[in-house]
Amino acid sequence: xxxxxxxxxxxxxxxxxxxxxxxTTIAIDVDPAVTYPDPQSVxxxxxxxxHEFDVMTFExxxxxxxxxxxxxxxxxxESFPAVYGDVERALGVVFAKPKRVKCMPPxxxxxxxxxxxWPKAAVNMTATMQAKVLRDRPHPIWCLNCGQxxxxxxxxxxxxxxAVDPEAIAADLARTHTQPSVTVAAS
Ligand SMILES: [Zn+2]
Numbered sequence: 001x002x003x004x005x006x007x008x009x010x011x012x013x014x015x016x017x018x019x020x021x022x023x024t025t026i027a028i029d030v031d032p033a034v035t036y037p038d039p040q041s042v043x044x045x046x047x048x049x050x051h052e053f054d055v056m057t058f059e060x061x062x063x064x065x066x067x068x069x070x071x072x073x074x075x076x077x078e079s080f081p082a083v084y085g086d087v088e089r090a091l092g093v094v095f096a097k098p099k100r101v102k103c104m105p106p107x108x109x110x111x112x113x114x115x116x117x118w119p120k121a122a123v124n125m126t127a128t129m130q131a132k133v134l135r136d137r138p139h140p141i142w143c144l145n146c147g148q149x150x151x152x153x154x155x156x157x158x159x160x161x162x163a164v165d166p167e168a169i170a171a172d173l174a175r176t177h178t179q180p181s182v183t184v185a186a187s
Contacts, residue, residue, distance in 0.1 A: 001029070001030055001032055002029055002030075003027065003030050004027035005025065005027075005045050006049070007026065007048070007053055007058060008024070008051075009024045024058065026061075026065055028065060028069060029069070030042060032142070035142065035149060038147075039143075039148070039149055040094050042143075043093060043096075043148070044065065044084075047084060047090065047093065048083050057082070057083075060080075061080060064079060073091065077090045077091060077094070096148060098151040099111045099112070099148060100161045101150050101158055101159070102161055104160055106125070108160070110145065110146060110148055111148065112143065112146050113146040115144075
């Protein structure tokens with residue numbers, strides 16, 4: 001899966017005079033099922049996307065991130081002090097422990113960047129379908145926008161900041177809203 005971010009890049013006189021607009025998007029290929037090093041790379045990208053780059057530093061940064069995806073986070077952080085600031089603090093963000101999500105599935109949002117974490121399709125499903133999908137496939141395990149890892153009780157239950165049980169609520173909704181259809185076989 002590709003995660004792409006566009007960056008703010010300050011053009012220097014050379015670029016400004018040629019009228020050339022450089023491509024300011026950085027894209028990396030990630031595996032949403034692994035907990036290292038892909039979420040950490042996405043966090044590095046997310047932090048950097050809030051920084052305004054000059055052209056030369058941006059190209060160095062792009063090479064670092066796109067061409068050396070497995071490189072240790074500490075190396076990247078130390079190579080770009082203007083982007084990441086204090087090394088210990090940046091490492092603390094990159095390796096933050098899994099956190100509980102906001103709101104119950106499928107409306108859950110990332111506790112760090114507030115992005116919705118379930119696909120739009122899940123939001124439009126019926127309550128019973130949602131319960132089934134989230135029970136059978138409780139991923140994602142980390143935020144594709146900022147790299148924050150999410151906390152799970154076990155492999156099945158995502159942890160929420162407010163203690164509610166999505167399956168119980170879904171089951172209640174299904175009971176309340178579904179009229180049973182009865183088919184009587186002709187004898
Ligand atoms: Zn996030």
